[in-house]
Amino acid sequence: MPDKPTVAMGLLSGCFGCLTSFLNIADDLPELLEKIDLRRTPFNDLKELEPVTVGILEGAVATDENEKLAHEMREKADILVALGTCSCFGGIGGLRNLEPVAMVLNNVYDQKVPDDSDLPTLLPKVRSLESVVKVDVTVRGCPPKAEDILLTLNAIISGESLKEHSRNLCNECPRSKESIMISQKGFLTEGVRAVMELETIDSERCFLEQGILCAGLVTVEGCGARCTTNNMPCRGCYGPASGVHGQGNKFVNAVSCLLPAGGIMFQEDIVGTGYRFSLAADTHFNNREE
Ligand code: SF4
Numbered sequence: 372m373p374d375k376p377t378v379a380m381g382l383l384s385g386c387f388g389c390l391t392s393f394l395n396i397a398d399d400l401p402e403l404l405e406k407i408d409l410r411r412t413p414f415n416d417l418k419e420l421e422p423v424t425v426g427i428l429e430g431a432v433a434t435d436e437n438e439k440l441a442h443e444m445r446e447k448a449d450i451l452v453a454l455g456t457c458s459c460f461g462g463i464g465g466l467r468n469l470e471p472v473a474m475v476l477n478n479v480y481d482q483k484v485p486d487d488s489d490l491p492t493l494l495p496k497v498r499s500l501e502s503v504v505k506v507d508v509t510v511r512g513c514p515p516k517a518e519d520i521l522l523t524l525n526a527i528i529s530g531e532s533l534k535e536h537s538r539n540l541c542n543e544c545p546r547s548k549e550s551i552m553i554s555q556k557g558f559l560t561e562g563v564r565a566v567m568e569l570e571t572i573d574s575e576r577c578f579l580e581q582g583i584l585c586a587g588l589v590t591v592e593g594c595g596a597r598c599t600t601n602n603m604p605c606r607g608c609y610g611p612a613s614g615v616h617g618q619g620n621k622f623v624n625a626v627s628c629l630l631p632a633g634g635i636m637f638q639e640d641i642v643g644t645g646y647r648f649s650l651a652a653d654t655h656f657n658n659r660e661e
């Protein structure tokens with residue numbers, strides 16, 4: 372019987388949510404652990420990284436330590452998996468790329484920035500794992516679904532290829548779309564409504580048709596529309612749909628055709644809405660001189 376594939380996991384700048392999702396494999400975890408030889412994980416806190424078949428990294432590359440681990444894991448792993456949206460696109464932490472790093476630190480620490488040589492140094496920009504080293508497999512989601520992590524690992528073990536999603540989330544969203552898919556001469560709705568008004572909205576009808584911003588148009592399918600089926604608009608955590616470069620730009624572009632521009636301008640944080648998870652992966656923001 373051939374040796375079991377060895378697996379190592381590591382943490383970059385993330386929140387541990389993706390690795391917690393790995394633990395949510397729950398009932399199927401014992402069977403998975405029969406098939407793999409799980410070596411280094413943040414749970415056993417082994418410091419050494421030996422050569423492995425599969426390396427899995429959660430989190431974005433935001434510090435010098437992250438960058439070092441990303442290169443080390445790439446060197447040691449035959450197959451490198453970017454686990455979760457931070458790893459795939461930079462995630463929410465990537466929003467710090469809107470400001471120079473010194474300004475971010477001063478804002479957070481109110482001018483009293485810690486100055487200890489033991490602390491990791493923040494990189495000027497948060498980066499996705501893929502923009503630092505070659506990634507072989509991505510598992511999207513903030514956090515990814517446990518079943519997707521299991522599916523991915525099983526596919527890697529058995530050598531099967533994984534299904535690539537290419538359509539947008541609206542394709543799997545069950546909310547009724549009476550107007551959004553049909554060319555209109557006018558706007559779909561007069562104004563933009565806040566999510567706080569959710570109790571007054573139709574829970575079965577497309578959010579955008581009711582003036583509530585939803586990123587489903589520019590987000591790839593695959594999550595099973597887990598927010599919109601629970602009466603929350605999509606914020607794009609699975610990242611851009613196929614052919615969408617600049618998820619936030621495309622989001623504004625798309626909703627501008629459906630809603631009056633004035634309504635969108637009054638949104639407090641349109642960049643943080645459209646680019647909530649993928650700003651670090653957008654070349655427009657990240658090639659900018661500081
Ligand atoms: S993708 Fe989401 S759950 Fe995973 S590390 Fe980033 S913030 Fe946490």
Ligand code: SF4
Binds near residue numbers: 545548580599
């Ligand atoms: S815009 Fe949002 S609510 Fe409307 S169909 Fe697409 S995913 Fe569903």
Ligand code: SF4
Binds near residue numbers: 512608
């Ligand atoms: S509906 Fe959107 S925000 Fe929610 S899990 Fe799916 S992709 Fe992520």
